Amino acid sequence: MTPRSVRVQLFATCLVDQFFPAAGHAAVEVLERCGVEVLVPPDQTCCGQPAFNGGFADQAATMARATIDVLSRTDDPVVVPSGSCADMIVNHYPELFAGDATYGPKAKALAARTYEFTQFLVDVLGVELPASPSGPTLAYHASCHGLRGLGLREQPRRLLRAVAGARCADLPDAETCCGFGGLFAVKMGPLSGAMLDSKLDAIARSGADVVVATDVSCLMHIGGGLHRRASRVRTRHIAEVLADPAHD
């Protein structure tokens, strides 16, 4: 990893901020190791996706405007350790403010310099990570919005192959939704729970020790299911795996 003069703003997302700070610290650590200076705007909150997906466009816009303001104080690229929240900023902010003379252009400018974490590492920095000689077996779950909204197919897998090599297990139906879907998990609880069951069965079949994803939202859901089943399988955000691949 060679030092570079790159500076980014980390938009941690509300779930990392409130529930999974370790993923945020790991993202900072990996980026800094790659020679990137990381700013963490202290007044960041939530991108507004829960309201947006619920059909509450006005409330979503309120949170989106706040987020746009927070992330527009500098022109530095924005890195998001979540495919879903990055997708919200990249694809849905411009749509949300399509007719807005003030926030429309701001939303477009922000969208153009926002990257999901692994996308930034691979597509922008082109980092090559060293292999870790030992560590747990990993199963990669492809989170939906990153996969289908941002085309995040190869980047996370390439990074995981680099650090874990043959310890990357094959997760059946890795690109099938885990059933989280934000409010969906509560509003359609039994349905969401049944989707989760299929995912947990696939994880069990994979034989992996750790489930890895680009989004803590899916991992919160999968992890809650694993814990309920008293499974020995653990969940880790991809930034945590890249920061410390040997961690068991």
Place this chain on the structure above:
Amino acid sequence: MTESAAAFHRRIDTALADAALRQALTLTTGRLSGGRTAAFGALADAEACRDDARRARADAVSRLDSHLDQFARAASARGAAVHWAETAGDARRIITDIALEQGVRLAVKSKSMATEEVELNEALQHAGVRVVETDLGEFVVQLGGDRPSHIITPIIHRSRQYVAALFTEKLGAAPEDVADIPAMTALARRVLRAEFLQAGMGISGVNIAVAETGSLCIVTNEGNGRLTTSLPRVHVALLGLERIVPTAADLAAVLTVLARSATGQASPVYTNVITGPRRRNGAPGGLEADEPDGPEQLHIVILDNGRSRLIGTPLEEILHCVRCGACLNVCPVYRLIGGHAYGGVYPGPVGSVVMPGLHGVEGWSELAHASSLCGACRDVCPVKIDLPGLLLAVRREAAAKQLAPFWIRAAMPAYAAVASRPRLYRWAGRAAALLARAVQRGGWIRRLPGPLGAWTASRDFPVPASRSFVEAHQARKEAAR
């Protein structure tokens, strides 16, 4: 929750508890979507094919009025009678009147979701016309007093054993006639052949109509569509008014993706293009020449039933749909609950937009919430409809009409107010973490109160961090300074 939403939730619970249904759905949706993947993989440029089909459909829908006028003129010039049905009731009345005027006692039908939509069979039977479904799946549905649960494979929810028992009971089938699927198919064919020969009317849907020629394209795999539209004296085709393309070249673009998306076939077994009934025009050639074959009469009933209302609304794009069913086959929700749970004629992602679109969000918006917005449907749509975007549009309309549950309507503005005020947000986060710590066990919460209990019914909930990432990060930076 509204009564229609509560009923939907009950149907979901029933479906989730049905292990046989789950098994049948997993098997067939897996086979169909696997076939689709292989069929598109074999195309040199699958994306370009989807783009072509999308363009053809978007062209048609963007100028629907003029294309429909052109279609009606061209079809009339070639001897078809064109009728306009604004409502389902109009369609039922028009078709029933034709049957009674023509003295029809028996009508055979090829598969058509539009006729399901307008509940045509019931109307005809009420008027004394016997109706026989001739698509094998629909034949089974009709015999069993069932309803289709998929727009392409209507008995996806049924097993071979079910059909064998049904044929034995209703048709008096001998054991060797229900020994395997080919034997059952042969039995159905014998029964249906006799009906075809006696029917005075054939009723079909239309996959795609062509504006420039007034043609109807009907695709089937069993050949029953061809018999239905050519053998009886009168053919009635029910056409959803959006199911049209401008030119024959556009039809080719749609056909390139239609069967591949539906079943994984490069082309359906039977692709019929019907341009007018039997006629003598005395013209030397082309579409104006004599047509010695086909029915004596062709009636085309163009059905609106709420479709034209969608033009210019956020749901307009759903009118591009070619009803291939690919979005059902990949939908993780449809794959779990099947079509009946959705409660309408059109299930799955497409149905969750079509039903509220045609019949209003009041009774149907809950369908659009039965999606994690995973986007698998958008990825396979042959005409690239942004289905998650349309589901969101339905949700927006429902939220604007105050149809969301009370707790969500109350929570959303509160959440937005907190999340747009960073200091309040930090304070609320700390309060929530303190509260959660009081009820947690080993870092997890096993039971949440109120509506959130739906989460903990099937999984544990994590305890918020005692210190948020942003605060912890700031502390780290200050310590390092």
